[in-house]
Amino acid sequence: MAKKDIDWANLGFGYQVTDKRYVTNYKDGKWDDGAIIDDPNIVLNECAGVFQYAQTCFEGLKAYTTEDGHIVTFRPDLNAERMDQSCERLEMPVLPKGRFIEAVKEVVAANEDWVPPYGSGATLYIRPYMMGTNPVIGVKPADEYQFRILVTPVGPYFKGGAKPLTIKISDFDRAAPHGTGHIKAGLNYAMSLHAIVTAHKEGYDENMYLDPATRSKVEETGGANFLFVTKDGKVVTPKSDSILPSITRRSLMIVAEKYLGLTVEHREVFLDELPDMAECGLCGTAAVISPVGCIVDHGREIRLPSGMTEMGPITKKLYDTLTGIQMGRIEAPKGWICTIK
């Protein structure tokens, strides 16, 4: 066994097929024992629930090589809990939390040679997902499901450091008022694709979605939560029932309070408040925090005083502390680091 011959430092953020994946099937009301398999392809009936009524959801987390050479993941228990919630909302069966965590560990260990080395800037992205597999034509939940985990090595989300992004206040809504905005499911992404392709064509990096009921409050982007720093140094993150509870954002709130001694507010954030913000970032597993330099509201530019050249000072401290915890350079709060090897 030896590490794969990959130019780790120059990896992009894309899918690359790896050696092993995890699979378990749900039938007659129970999950089978599960296994690590070789075949990356899935063969399903043409009428499978996933194709007809989009019964599918997913999770995303990473495995890291720490400074002292261990392979670890970050808070997989929270991914398991969040997938439970997605499954419940989509009338899919829940995979018990213990099984989810064991499956993550097993599939990472089976692909040990694909885990990027410490200091390379790359990580192993882990993608658990579930889908309805048996034929359904009348509108109802499927009876049979498959849960899988694929892994793929990914480079840093932003090559050569994070350049602040320009964000468009979207004309489209990401979520319906009592819809599925709080779950991690492809259906939310499918309906955000036209909005992001449109924003990119207009020269923006991302969309800021507003609350669908009043369009006066900040929600999130298509795939990351917002975090703001006010001009008086408080960390503020939007609270809403229709945004996905980011594990990165929840962890950064704890880092801000417990490690950096900052005041943290999780509350509704109004569009009108944006000119009072000193820093803004997008939080998610892929990039940890991406700085935002400018938010554009139909021609009105709101420039963050932290600027368009680098991360703001508090955003940078948050980023360095959380990545330090994940890579084993800074002591983690109890239970945050799950050691695989």
Ligand SMILES: *Cc1c(COP(=O)(O)O)cnc(C)c1O
């Ligand atoms: C995955 C995701 C995030 C980020 O969540 P993390 O747990 O931090 O990776 C934010 N918003 C949406 C819509 C997502 O799907």
